[in-house]
Amino acid sequence: MTPRPLALSLGDPAGVGPEIVTKAWRALRGAPSPFMVVGDALVLRAAPGGAAPVRVVSGPDEAARVFAEALPVLDLPAAGPIVAGQPSAAAAPAIVRWIETAAGLALSGAVGGVVTAPIAKAPLYEAGFQFPGHTEFLAELTAAGGQDGARGPVMMLTAADLRVALATIHEPLARVSSLLTIEGIVNAGLVTAQALRRDFGIAAPRLAVAGLNPHAGESGSIGREEVEIVEPAVRALRDLGVEAFGPKPADSLFHAEARTTYDAVLCLYHDQALIPVKMLDFWGGVNVTLGLPIVRTSPDHGTGFDIAGRGIAREDSLIAAIRLAGEIAARRG
Numbered sequence: 001m002t003p004r005p006l007a008l009s010l011g012d013p014a015g016v017g018p019e020i021v022t023k024a025w026r027a028l029r030g031a032p033s034p035f036m037v038v039g040d041a042l043v044l045r046a047a048p049g050g051a052a053p054v055r056v057v058s059g060p061d062e063a064a065r066v067f068a069e070a071l072p073v074l075d076l077p078a079a080g081p082i083v084a085g086q087p088s089a090a091a092a093p094a095i096v097r098w099i100e101t102a103a104g105l106a107l108s109g110a111v112g113g114v115v116t117a118p119i120a121k122a123p124l125y126e127a128g129f130q131f132p133g134h135t136e137f138l139a140e141l142t143a144a145g146g147q148d149g150a151r152g153p154v155m156m157l158t159a160a161d162l163r164v165a166l167a168t169i170h171e172p173l174a175r176v177s178s179l180l181t182i183e184g185i186v187n188a189g190l191v192t193a194q195a196l197r198r199d200f201g202i203a204a205p206r207l208a209v210a211g212l213n214p215h216a217g218e219s220g221s222i223g224r225e226e227v228e229i230v231e232p233a234v235r236a237l238r239d240l241g242v243e244a245f246g247p248k249p250a251d252s253l254f255h256a257e258a259r260t261t262y263d264a265v266l267c268l269y270h271d272q273a274l275i276p277v278k279m280l281d282f283w284g285g286v287n288v289t290l291g292l293p294i295v296r297t298s299p300d301h302g303t304g305f306d307i308a309g310r311g312i313a314r315e316d317s318l319i320a321a322i323r324l325a326g327e328i329a330a331r332r333g
């Protein structure tokens with residue numbers, strides 16, 4: 001039987017997306033899990049790094065059939081001109097439509113999941129996009145879909161032996177403290193534990209919870225968030241059957257020995273989570289959205305406008321994202 005392909009939204013066509021998608025197809029064309037690009041065929045044909053045979057397809061079934069010979073694309077052209085390295089708000093409606101179409105195909109079960117190539121937020125905001133990123137947009141698009149257990153979205157990044165989940169995502173640092181709540185941390189912990197079991201096959205996941213302040217607040221003398229919010233949240237998670245511990249000082253949570261003591265860290269803000277992942281393996285890192293009715297992964301890097309069009313972008317992180325989406329889709333059956 002031909003496997004259900006993944007839908008891969010092309011992301012910002014002026015970024016590294018078209019190049020890394022083309023390179024990923026070359027690397028994976030013989031692999032068992034095919035993908036179909038939802039994007040612009042003309043842009044893909046012009047991608048740097050060596051032309052790939054691009055085939056316009058009518059849907060996932062045809063994509064799965066042609067994948068070994070050609071890069072399949074569901075062609076939804078963007079308003080031009082598309083110039084590598086020069087993002088434009090004119091492309092925003094197409095970028096958004098590619099994500100919506102991929103999510104719709106996943107919700108209907110026509111594809112096994114969604115992989116998103118990077119978008120830049122600024123040109124989308126200029127065109128009226130209302131969401132901080134894919135994570136929140138996909139949560140909105142799939143809000144009516146059925147979901148067992150706790151509901152996300154929770155952003156997780158994985159690299160090598162490290163997984164980090166985020167209690168807050170794209171928030172200004174000055175607002176993080178006021179956004180942390182016991183309920184929010186408990187929900188993020190439940191979503192993460194559930195995903196570790198269901199999507200990553202870890203039967204009894206261990207969850208370290210990071211502190212916010214230096215030394216995790218030093219018993220309340222360097223900040224009260226740990227005592228008033230994080231500790232009660234960890235207790236509540238334990239009462240709900242999650243093997244959670246913390247708050248742990250974040251500066252000593254990420255070295256190799258510490259990483260053997262947990263299956264994931266629940267971090268309290270964006271850079272606390274993403275810096276260790278990108279330090280450990282920038283090229284192999286993957287962004288996964290947890291707690292949605294669909295599977296969604298993405299490379300850990302952004303649009304790379306500074307190198308777009310030069311043929312030097314690395315496809316490794318996108319390949320890791322495609323592989324992980326295929327694995328999670330297979331686990332979910």
Ligand SMILES: NC(=O)C1=CN([C@@H]2O[C@H](COP(=O)(O)OP(=O)(O)OC[C@H]3O[C@@H](n4cnc5c(N)ncnc54)[C@H](O)[C@@H]3O)[C@@H](O)[C@H]2O)C=CC1
Nearest residue numbers: 016117118119120121298300301302303304306307313314
């Ligand atoms: N999943 C997504 O959609 C993400 C989107 N972004 C967006 O990307 C835009 C640019 O963000 P930056 O902070 O500049 O991060 P970036 O990841 O685009 O670039 C950081 C550095 O990594 C390099 N780089 C990125 N991808 C590469 C690749 N495939 N191969 C070789 N080098 C690569 C770039 O040249 C740059 O030097 C922002 O608008 C941000 O919102 C950022 C992260 C993830």
Ligand SMILES: NCC(=O)COP(=O)(O)O
Nearest residue numbers: 132133134135136287298
């Ligand atoms: N820093 C991660 C990032 O910007 C990706 O966000 P999203 O588009 O996956 O929500």
